[in-house]
Amino acid sequence: MVLNFRPEVQGLRALAVLLVVLYHAGFPGLRAGFVGVDVFFVISGYLITALLQAEYAQTGRIVLSAFFARRIKRLLPAALAVLVVVGSVGVWLYPPGEQAEYLSTLRAAGLYVSNAWLAARSLNYFAPASAENPLLHTWSLAVEEQFYLVWPLLTLWALGWRKPAAPWRRPLMLLILGAVSLAACWYFTVKVQPWAFFLTPMRAWEFAIGAWLVGKRAEGWQATVGAVAGLGLVLGSAALMPSAAVYPGLWAVGPALGAALLLWSLAGEQSANWLRRPLSAQPLVILGDLSYSLYLWHWPVLVALAVLWPNPDGVQRGLALLLALACAAVSLYGIENPIRRRAMASRWVLALGAVATLLMLALSNWAMHRAAQHGDDGLAHIEAAASDRPRLYALNCHQFFFDERPAPCYFGAAASAPVVALVGDSHAAQWFPALEGLALREGWKLVTMTKASCPIWDLPLHSPPLRRRYWECERWRDGVLVELQRLQPQLILMASANHYGLAEAEQVQGLVRYAQRAQQAAGEAKLAVLRDTPRPGFNPVRCLARAHWRGHQAESSCPISDSDEKVWRERLAEQERRALSTIGLRYVDLSASLCPQRRCELQRNGAWMYSDDQHLSASFASSLDRALELSLRGQALLPLQTGGK
Template sequence: MVSAPADPAHLAPARPAGPERPAPSPAVGEPSHASPPDRPRSRFRGDIEGIRAVAVVMVMLFHAGVPALSGGFAGVDVFFVISGYLITTQLLSEQDRTGRVALIDFYARRAKRLLPAVNVVLLTTAVFVFLMVPRGRWSQIGGDIVAAVAYLLNWRLAERFTHPDPTMPPSPVQHFWSLAVEEQYYLIWPLLILLAVTLAKVSGARLKPALATALGLLAAGSLAWSVATTVGAQSPAFFQTTSRIWEFAVGAGVAMSVGAWARLPKPVAVVLGWAGLAAVLVTCLFFTPMMDFPGYTAALPVLGTAAVIAAGCATARGGVETLLGISPLRWIGALSYSLYLWHWPMLAIAATYWGPLSTSTGLLVIALSIAPAWLTFHFVENRIRYSRRVSQSPRLALGIGAGFSALGALAGVALLLAG
C-alpha cells in the first residue's frame, strides 16, 4: 500500500487512476466480417463506458476526501483491466484484418489520442504552480512534469516513496504515474503480439496458443512480483510497472477468449456481471489506504472488472449493462480521461494555496474540474483525434504528439530552472 506524503489538506493519498480511453467509445474493435468466432464483435459496449465512469467517480470522490469511499484509489485497477481488454481487442482485430500488426500506426493512434490533452494539462498546471505554489517546490514539481511528459513519473515516485518524506505535499501531477504505467505496458504488449505472430508464421503454429503462453508468463511473473514487493504502508511497488502488468494481462485474457464468454448461458452472464460490479463497489467501500496494495488484494477489483467485461460479451437482458449503460454514466465515461487529467491538479494546487480543504470544498473543486475537462475533450482530444488529415498520416500524428510533448517538457524545465 502506498500513502501519499502528508498533504497540505485532508486530501487523500494520491492514488489516482489512469482512464486511458484507446477508442472514442467502448466499441470493441473493428474485426472483419470473416473474423474468427473467438474475436470480439464490433458493437458499442455501454457497460464498458459505464464501468469506466464508476472508476473515475471512485477516484475523484476519494481524492475529494469522501470518507465512505476509502477504497476509491482502486479505480486505477479498473482502468488497467479495461485498457488491457480494449488495446488487445484492437491489435487482434488488426491482425485478423491484415495479417500483421503495424506498430507505427498503433503508436500514431496513441500519440494523437493521448499527448495533446496530457500536455495541455501539464502546461496549464505549470502556469498555476508558478502563480500559486511556493517557489521552494517549483524544482521538484518541474522535474515531475518532465518525468510525466516522458511517461516515467511512476519510477520517479517509486524512488521517492522508498524513503518517503511525511512533510512533503503530493505533487499536482502525481496522478500521471498511472498513465506512465499504461504507456510502458503499451511498449511491451504490442511487441509480444508481433513476436507471436511472427513465430506462428515461421513455425506454422497457431497464433492463439503462442500468444496465450506469452500472456500467461507475463501475468504470472508480474503477479508474483507484485505480491512479493507489496509490503508495508509506504511500498514503492504501488507505482511500479512490474507490479501492475498482470492487471492489464487479465483484461487482455478476456479479449483473447471473448468467444467463450459470448457462449455463456444468459442467466450465468447476468449473475457474473452483477457480481463483478458488486466486487468493484465492495472494494470502493471497504478497502482502505492502510492495506497492502496492489499485491493479491488487487485481485478483487481486477477480477470484478474482468467479470463485468466478460459478462457483457453475452449481452443478456437484465444484465449489468442495464445500469452501466444509462446515459449519465456513459457521458461521464466518455469524459473520464479528461476528468482524470484535470481533477487532481486543481485539488492539489487549491489545497496548497488556500490550506486544508473540507470535503464539501473538495467536491466543489471536483465539480469545477468538469468545465476544463469538457473543453479539453471537445476542443483538443476530439478535434485532433477525428481529424481526417491526421488520421490518414501516422507521421503527422506522431509529429503533433511530439510537438505537444515539447511544450509540456519546456514548461517543466522552466519550473525546474526557476526553482
C-alpha cells in the same frame, strides 16, 4: 482500426473514474476508491488487445506506427494541456523551492516515467509529501503508456510475425506474464511497497487479465452470476478494504477480478441486461467519454484547493469537482476530439508528438531555471531552512530504510577521549549540532548511530513508507547493542520521535526495555533519554515561503498555536520520566529552552526553529548546546573522565 462501440464499457469507465475522484475528494464510505485505477488497467488490457487482434485478423499484421499514432492522438494533447496549465498556475501558486519539485515531476510526466520518479521519491526521507504533488496521479498514465509501448510487440509475437502462430502461444504468454507479474507484485508489496504500487512490471498482470478476456463471453445464468460477483468485488473492495491493507499485493486481485468478471458478463449479446442497461445510460456513457480528461484534471484542482484553502470543507471540495468536470469537458470537446478526428499520416503524428514533448521539456527546464533565479533575499532565507539539516546527512552518517547494520560515525576528540554515543532515529540526529559543539568544547569523542524512522524501542514496528513490518530497524537496533558493547561509551544519549502511532504504555515499556539492554551492553555507561521535541502541526518553512511568495505577512500567516497535549505529549513525557527513574536512568527535558512559556516560535536564537514539519533546524539545534550542557550537568551526567572509566 475501430472496434464496435460498447456503451456498457463506457459506463464501466465512468464507474471507475467516479470511485477514484470521489475517493480523492474525501467522499465518505470509500476507504479504497483508488481501486478504480485497477479497473482502468483491466479495461485497457481488454480493449487494446481486442483492437490489436482485430487488426491482425483482418490484415494479417499489426502496423506499429499506426497504433502509436492513434495512442498519441488520443492521449497526448489532453495530457500536455494539463501539464501546461499546472506548470503555469504553479508558478503563481508555489514559491521557487516547491516549483522545482513539481516541475521535476512535470518533466517525468511528459516523458511518461512519472511512476518511476514517484517510486524513487517515495523512499526519499526528506522528499515533500506526494499527496501534495499536483501531478501525483500521472503515475497511472505512465504505467498505461509503458504498457502501450510494449504490448503490441508481445501481441504480435504471440499471434505470429509472418504467419499465424500456434494457438497455444497467446494463452501461454498471458499465463506466464500474468503469473510472474502477480508474484512480483506480491513480493515487492511485502518488501518495497512503492515499487509494487507504481512500477509497470508489478501491474502487468492486470492488463494480462483484460487481454485474456478477448473473445470470451458469458451467457445466461453465468453472466448473471459473473456480473453480481464482479460488481460486488469492485464496490466491496472500494468500500470495505481494511485501512491496514498493504496495497496492491493480493488485495488488488479483488477489484481486478471484479472488473474482469464484469467485462466477461457484459460481452454476450443477451447477458446481464439488468446491469447493461444502467451502465449504458446516457449520463454514464457521457461520463465514460469524459473519464480520461476528468482523471487528468481532478487531482490538480483538488491539490490547488488545498493549497489555497487548507482543510477545505465538503462544499469547497464539491465545487472543485465541478470545476474539474468543466475542465474535462473543455478538454474533451475542445482538444481531444478535434485532434483525434483529424486525418493525418502516422509519421506526421509521431513527429508532432515528439516535437510537442520536446517543447514541453524545454519549457519545463526553462521554468526550473527561472524558478531558481526568482525570489528575494527574504524568500531565500526562508527556503534555506528546508535544507538546514545536521551534516550527518551530507556525510552519509544517517542511515536509511534498507540499512540493517549500524555504521558508527566518529566526531570530536582523539581515541583516548571519553566516548559519548548518540543513538536513535532522525529526532536523535537533529541533536547532533548541539552535541558536536559540546563534544569539541569538552574534549569528547562523539559516536553517532542514527537511522531513519527507527525509534530506540524494544518493539516490532510498522514502516509507513515501506508499508510493512520494519525488519531492518529491528536488526539495526540489535546491531547497535553490539556496537555499544564494543565502544563501551561513558555516556549514551538516546532520542526518538513519539509519533509512531503506538499506545503510550506500549511505547514506554519498549523504551525502558531497550534502555536496559543498552546499558547492560555498555557496562557502566551512564544513559539518558532526550525528550522528544514538539511538532508545530504543519510545515513552517513551506507555509512561510508560500505566504512570502504571495505577498502576505509571513509570520502572521503561519502562527504556531499554543502547545497542547497533542503536540507536547505531556502525559507521555511524564510516563517516560517516571519509568526511566525507576530503573535509575535520566530523562533530559529541554522544553523550557525550546518553547518558553509552552509556546513555540518560528524563530529563536537568530534561526528558524524548524526545517520541516517535525525536525529542528541545524542552526537552531546548534544554539542549544549550552542549554544541553547545563541539563546534563544538572543531572550528574557530566563531567566525563578522560581515558576511560
